[in-house]
Amino acid sequence: MKTNLGTIDRALRIIVGLLLLALTGNGTIGLWGWVGLVPLITGLAAVCPAYTIFGLSTCSSKTA
Structure with missing residues (x-):
């Protein structure tokens, strides 16, 4: 599965x-x-x- 959680979202979920x-x-x-x-x-x-x-995602999209 494709990652769809950003760093802050992940940290908050783990802490909670x-x-x-x-x-x-x-x-x-x-x-x-x-x-x-x-x-x-x-x-x-x-x-x-x-x-x-x-269809949501909190990952930052990287555009180069």
């Missing part, structure tokens, strides 16, 4: 994903915190399936 998983792990929030796996995985893979479906 890790934060949700950490809060779930220490019991601050309930089991719904496991949804943090979604932004974590998409951030690490640099591909968002929803962006692909809607």
Whole structure:
């Protein structure tokens, strides 16, 4: 799959994903915190399936 996440988008997804998983792990929030796996995985893979479906991309286009 083609990368469609820019650097800032990826970083924010990874941070939010890790934060949700950490809060779930220490019991601050309930089991719904496991949804943090979604932004974590998409951030690490640099591909968002929803962006692909809607034709979006936060990658900077390089024109030479």
